[in-house]
Amino acid sequence: MTLRDVADRLGLSANTVSRALAGKDQVSEATRALVAAEAKRLGYVPNSHARSLVSGRTMVVGLVITNPSNPFYAALISAVERECRAAGYSVLLLVTEDSGENEKRAVQQLLRFGVDGVLGVATESRSDVWDGLSEAGIPVVQLSRDASGRGLDFVGTDVESAIADAVTRVARDGVRRVWLLEEDLRISTVDARVAGFRRALDELGVAPEHALVLKVPTRRTSGASLPWRPDDAYALAANLITRDNHPDLVVTANDYFALGLYRAIRECGLAVPDDVRVLGYGDHPFAAYLHPALSTIRLPADEAGTAAVDLLLRRIADPDRPRAVIRLPAELVERRSTE
Known part of the structure; x- marks a missing residue:
C-alpha cells in the first residue's frame, strides 16, 4: 500500500495524508486520527528511502x-x-x-x-x-x-578515579602487597586503570616493589565469543602465588579474571578474603554469586x-x-x- 492508496480511500489529497502522518500543524486532530486509523488498517508503511531523499x-x-x-x-x-x-x-x-x-x-x-x-x-x-x-x-x-x-x-x-577511589577504600588495615591483573592491550581504559591503581598506592604509601601490574594475555583480537577467559588469569596467578609469597590484595581488570584468581588462591591453600582480598571490575551478573561474593566496580x-x-x-x-x-x-x- 502506498500513501496515494490511503489518500484515495479517504477522499483526501496525498499532500494532506502526508502532512497528517508527519504530525504537521496544518492538519486537524480529527483528520490526523482518521488518516492514522486508515493507514493502520491498510498496513501502510512509510518508504524510508523516499523520506530520506526529501529530508536529507x-x-x-x-x-x-x-x-x-x-x-x-x-x-x-x-x-x-x-x-x-x-x-x-x-x-x-x-x-x-x-x-x-x-x-x-x-x-x-x-x-x-x-x-x-x-x-x-x-x-x-x-x-x-x-x-x-x-x-x-x-x-x-x-x-x-x-x-x-x-x-x-x-x-x-572516569576509570582512573573509579580505580583509585575503590582501591583506597578496600586496601585498608595494613595492606602492603597489592597486584593488578590487567589486560595485555594498549588502550586508554587499560592506561587509566593502571594510573588509578598507582595513584591509590602512592596515597597509601605502598612501596613500588610491592605494587605489581601483571599483564594477562588477552583473547580479544582472536574473535573469541567472550572478551576474557578466567583460565588466562588462573594460569598467570597459579605460577606466582604461594602460601609464603602472596599479595594482600589483588585488583582485576574484569570479573572474569577474578574467577580464575579465586581458583589459584584456593589451590594454594589460601582463602579470600582472609589471606587475599579481591576486587573485580565490571559487576558482571555472576559477581554477587561467587563464594565469597565479589566486591567490584559497577560501570554506568x-x-x-x-x-x-x-x-x-x-x-x-x-x-x-x-x-x-x-x-x-x-x-x-x-x-x-x-x-
Missing part, C-alpha cells in the same frame, strides 16, 4: 563496538537502541572484535550506508580511520575509549548509552557546537571478598 536524513545511527558478549557493551547496546527508537532512529550495529582491519571495514560500511551519525568504540590501533566519517560530515561520538585525539565528542567512565552502561545518544542527536542538529566530553562516575559495590 536516513534516520539511521551506526553503533560500532568491540564485542557484544561483553556485559557492559550488551547493556550499552540496549540503552542506545532504546533511546534511538524513542527519537525515531534505527541502529546499525557493527562489531570489530578489537581488530583494526574490522574497524576500517566498519567505517567504510557506514560511509556507504550514509548514516546520520555514529557512536563508536575505537580499537585504538587505527584511530585515524574515524577521520573519514568526520570528513564526510557524519557526526561521531566516541564511547568508552577516548582514542582519536581529533576533537570528537566523547562519553565514557545504561547512563553512558543514554548520554551518548543525546549527545549525538544534539551534534546532528548543531554540527558546529563545541566539543563535549562526559565522564560518568562508577560505583564501588562492596561484598565479602574485600572485608
Whole structure:
C-alpha cells in the first residue's frame, strides 16, 4: 500500500495524508486520527528511502563496538537502541572484535550506508580511520575509549578515579602487597586503570616493589565469543602465588579474571578474603554469586548509552557546537571478598 492508496480511500489529497502522518500543524486532530486509523488498517508503511531523499536524513545511527558478549557493551547496546527508537532512529550495529582491519571495514560500511551519525568504540590501533566519517560530515561520538585525539565528542567512565577511589577504600588495615591483573592491550581504559591503581598506592604509601601490574594475555583480537577467559588469569596467578609469597590484595581488570584468581588462591591453600582480598571490575551478573561474593566496580552502561545518544542527536542538529566530553562516575559495590 502506498500513501496515494490511503489518500484515495479517504477522499483526501496525498499532500494532506502526508502532512497528517508527519504530525504537521496544518492538519486537524480529527483528520490526523482518521488518516492514522486508515493507514493502520491498510498496513501502510512509510518508504524510508523516499523520506530520506526529501529530508536529507536516513534516520539511521551506526553503533560500532568491540564485542557484544561483553556485559557492559550488551547493556550499552540496549540503552542506545532504546533511546534511538524513542527519537525515531534505527541502529546499525557493527562489531570489530578489537581488530583494526574490522574497524576500517566498519567505517567504510557506514560511509556507504550514509548514516546520520555514529557512536563508536575505537580499537585504538587505527584511530585515524574515524577521520573519514568526520570528513564526510557524519557526526561521531566516541564511547568508552577516548582514542582519536581529533576533537570528537566523547562519553565514557572516569576509570582512573573509579580505580583509585575503590582501591583506597578496600586496601585498608595494613595492606602492603597489592597486584593488578590487567589486560595485555594498549588502550586508554587499560592506561587509566593502571594510573588509578598507582595513584591509590602512592596515597597509601605502598612501596613500588610491592605494587605489581601483571599483564594477562588477552583473547580479544582472536574473535573469541567472550572478551576474557578466567583460565588466562588462573594460569598467570597459579605460577606466582604461594602460601609464603602472596599479595594482600589483588585488583582485576574484569570479573572474569577474578574467577580464575579465586581458583589459584584456593589451590594454594589460601582463602579470600582472609589471606587475599579481591576486587573485580565490571559487576558482571555472576559477581554477587561467587563464594565469597565479589566486591567490584559497577560501570554506568545504561547512563553512558543514554548520554551518548543525546549527545549525538544534539551534534546532528548543531554540527558546529563545541566539543563535549562526559565522564560518568562508577560505583564501588562492596561484598565479602574485600572485608
